[in-house]
Amino acid sequence: MWDTIIVQPFTNLLLLITMLVKNFGIAIILFTLVIKLITYPLTAKQLKSSMAMQDLQNDPVYKKRMAKYKDNREKAAEEQMKIYKEKGISPFGSCLPTLVQFPIIIGLYQSIMRVMASTPLELVKLERIVYPFLDVNKILPIQNRFLWMDLGQPERLWIGTIGIPVLAILVLATTFIQSKVMQPPTQGNDQSAAMNNSMMMMMPFMMGWMAYQFSAGLALYFLASNIATVAQYSAMGRVDWSKIFPWVKPPEQPKTSVVLDYEEEDEEEEPEPVKVVKPSARASAKRQRPKMKK
Amino acid sequence: MNKKVLRLLILLILAGAVLTGCAAGVRAESTPGVTVTDSYVYLAYMNSLYQLDRASGAQLSSFPEKASANLAMYAPPVAENGFVYFGDLANDFHKVSESNLNQVVWTFDQAKGWYQAKPALDGDLIIVPCTDRNIYAINIENGTQTWVYEGEYAFIAQPVVVEDKIIVSAQDHHVAVLNGATGEELYRVDVKGAVLAPPLYDPQSDSVFVGSLGREMVSFNLASGDVNWAYSTNDLATIWATPILLDNQLIFTDKNGKIIALDPESGTELWQNNAGGTVIAGATLVGDKGFLVAREDGTISYYSSETQGGDWTVTVPGNIYSKPVVDGDQIFVPVVKADALIYTYNTAGVPGWSFSPSK
Numbered sequence: 202m203w204d205t206i207i208v209q210p211f212t213n214l215l216l217l218i219t220m221l222v223k224n225f226g227i228a229i230i231l232f233t234l235v236i237k238l239i240t241y242p243l244t245a246k247q248l249k250s251s252m253a254m255q256d257l258q259n260d261p262v263y264k265k266r267m268a269k270y271k272d273n274r275e276k277a278a279e280e281q282m283k284i285y286k287e288k289g290i291s292p293f294g295s296c297l298p299t300l301v302q303f304p305i306i307i308g309l310y311q312s313i314m315r316v317m318a319s320t321p322l323e324l325v326k327l328e329r330i331v332y333p334f335l336d337v338n339k340i341l342p343i344q345n346r347f348l349w350m351d352l353g354q355p356e357r358l359w360i361g362t363i364g365i366p367v368l369a370i371l372v373l374a375t376t377f378i379q380s381k382v383m384q385p386p387t388q389g390n391d392q393s394a395a396m397n398n399s400m401m402m403m404m405p406f407m408m409g410w411m412a413y414q415f416s417a418g419l420a421l422y423f424l425a426s427n428i429a430t431v432a433q434y435s436a437m438g439r440v441d442w443s444k445i446f447p448w449v450k451p452p453e454q455p456k457t458s459v460v461l462d463y464e465e466e467d468e469e470e471e472p473e474p475v476k477v478v479k480p481s482a483r484a485s486a487k488r489q490r491p492k493m494k495k
Numbered sequence: 496m497n498k499k500v501l502r503l504l505i506l507l508i509l510a511g512a513v514l515t516g517c518a519a520g521v522r523a524e525s526t527p528g529v530t531v532t533d534s535y536v537y538l539a540y541m542n543s544l545y546q547l548d549r550a551s552g553a554q555l556s557s558f559p560e561k562a563s564a565n566l567a568m569y570a571p572p573v574a575e576n577g578f579v580y581f582g583d584l585a586n587d588f589h590k591v592s593e594s595n596l597n598q599v600v601w602t603f604d605q606a607k608g609w610y611q612a613k614p615a616l617d618g619d620l621i622i623v624p625c626t627d628r629n630i631y632a633i634n635i636e637n638g639t640q641t642w643v644y645e646g647e648y649a650f651i652a653q654p655v656v657v658e659d660k661i662i663v664s665a666q667d668h669h670v671a672v673l674n675g676a677t678g679e680e681l682y683r684v685d686v687k688g689a690v691l692a693p694p695l696y697d698p699q700s701d702s703v704f705v706g707s708l709g710r711e712m713v714s715f716n717l718a719s720g721d722v723n724w725a726y727s728t729n730d731l732a733t734i735w736a737t738p739i740l741l742d743n744q745l746i747f748t749d750k751n752g753k754i755i756a757l758d759p760e761s762g763t764e765l766w767q768n769n770a771g772g773t774v775i776a777g778a779t780l781v782g783d784k785g786f787l788v789a790r791e792d793g794t795i796s797y798y799s800s801e802t803q804g805g806d807w808t809v810t811v812p813g814n815i816y817s818k819p820v821v822d823g824d825q826i827f828v829p830v831v832k833a834d835a836l837i838y839t840y841n842t843a844g845v846p847g848w849s850f851s852p853s854k
Contacts, residue, residue, distance in 0.1 A: 319523055320651065321775070321816060323525070325735070325816060338687070351607070
């Protein structure tokens with residue numbers, strides 16, 4: 202079932218691209234881009250939803266409502282759902298597209314592994330899932346060589362006897378850049394900010410380690426996918442390059458996409474705007490001056 | 496560090512360990528590699544090379560002493576003059592002592608790919624096909640490389656040594672003939688598809704027979720490289736295994752189970768039969784009177800050259816993708832997806848021992 206719906210079409214698409222471009226490395230890159238394009242509506246929906254959620258989290262009225270019920274979790278959740286409903290925000294709107302994309306990513310990985318068949322047994326299995334309109338005899342063998350890499354083996358650029366894992370380094374770097382530039386702004390003391398930071402530190406190393414261990418074909422897919430994702434988000438204006446390159450001007454924060462136009466129930470609880478009074482230079486100097494003992 | 500962050504970190508570390516554990520382990524799926532000598536049966540599968548007693552199937556030894564998830568091997572070894580030669584999936588090729596598999600004489604670690612095919616001995620050289628697109632000729636005394644032949648695709652079939660020549664099956668639609676002393680390519684014969692099995696050499700006619708995924712069987716003269724004939728029909732499927740010669744008939748199977756006999760001189764069809772299922776392992780010669788056809792579904796049928804029909808049939812509880820090994824009156828069948836890795840029969844089809852590694 203899984204093979205028929207996901208792996209087989211993906212494998213055949215990958216083989217078709219390989220046949221057309223006659224280069225497996227380029228085929229993996231094109232295949233990744235095609236899948237990214239196909240899943241673009243899901244990505245856009247996910248981004249839109251997460252933006253709306255993010256904006257709502259920063260909204261003072263929403264914050265006030267949540268603060269009001271901070272000691273009553275049930276009521277707070279109820280109120281939260283009410284606001285979501287009023288504003289047409291689906292709380293699962295951002296994670297559902299992600300969940301839908303999971304089988305696609307796993308299928309993509311499996312199809313790349315299938316196409317890189319390197320034993321008679323794997324070739325038998327590959328031949329079995331090739332659609333009749335693709336002549337397996339014309340497709341096989343797949344040329345695994347791409348630039349200096351053997352896509353069926355873990356990638357190393359050999360300089361004398363030293364093998365440098367260029368692809369793994371690139372995967373690590375692009376995963377870091379991707380997490381950094383796409384990280385949404387969060388409050389400093391926020392728990393989610395701490396989690397995001399941990400993720401941002403761990404993920405690149407994990408991906409880099411996988412790229413180091415797995416065959417180069419898969420590492421190439423990781424790299425192409427990272428670059429495509431950053432490009433996709435960049436095109437949507439959701440990438441902050443100033444987090445990587447300090448000389449780049451940070452983008453203007455997008456205006457709140459959720460207009461909180463609901464009627465306030467408790468007008469008297471409208472929070473007083475906090476008055477920030479800048480102390481005068483003299484006052485400030487006075488405060489810093491040590492008191493002289495008499 | 497708060498609890499949530501700690502939990503997340505642990506989760507990530509676990510995920511990393513699981514994923515890299517998979518990656519660091521076996522990178523390919525293949526069938527057990529079997530080699531039979533007078534006293535022993537060698538079985539290379541997953542994390543061990545097993546040495547079994549040929550008569551009883553009892554495990555005598557294994558390499559490495561303690562199986563490791565990071566080391567796997569599938570290529571059938573070569574056992575000769577008290578030594579065993581084999582390659583693994585960690586890109587190393589070893590010579591070990593037959594009396595103690597863990598006594599390593601030398602290890603050749605210059606390859607950048609792993610080993611799938613059985614090597615071949617050629618005097619004081621061992622010819623080793625590798626998935627890094629090279630064929631290495633290694634001196635068996637000291638483990639140093641004498642020459643290397645660079646191809647375009649992974650080599651996954653055993654080379655055939657004929658006097659001063661080496662015949663090599665290549666996946667990129669040809670068979671190459673090399674100078675055994677230097678590794679220099681003398682000539683190549685193009686075929687219509689990938690060649691995944693070793694060719695068959697007939698010393699009487701000095702001819703080489705080779706089938707391919709290009710749905711054809713080709714015969715060429717070894718001395719000149721001239722093609723004698725090519726056999727192909729519209730309903731012929733892909734050919735995955737080496738043909739056999741029996742009673743002056745060239746017999747082979749296609750993937751759809753067709754058993755075809757040709758005149759080895761002219762390539763004209765003599766007769767056809769059908770194994771009744773998918774055949775990857777091809778036909779295996781049994782003495783000089785008959786042959787076996789092992790179907791993918793585990794059905795093994797014996798055909799005598801006289802009757803051309805199934806004289807007896809047995810079924811192993813697994814799938815067969817590689818040729819059974821016939822030595823004397825014993826048949827050794829490597830299987831996958833079964834309780835055991837190898838089943839044995841005598842040439843009358845009576846079951847003998849089977850072997851599954853202790854867990």
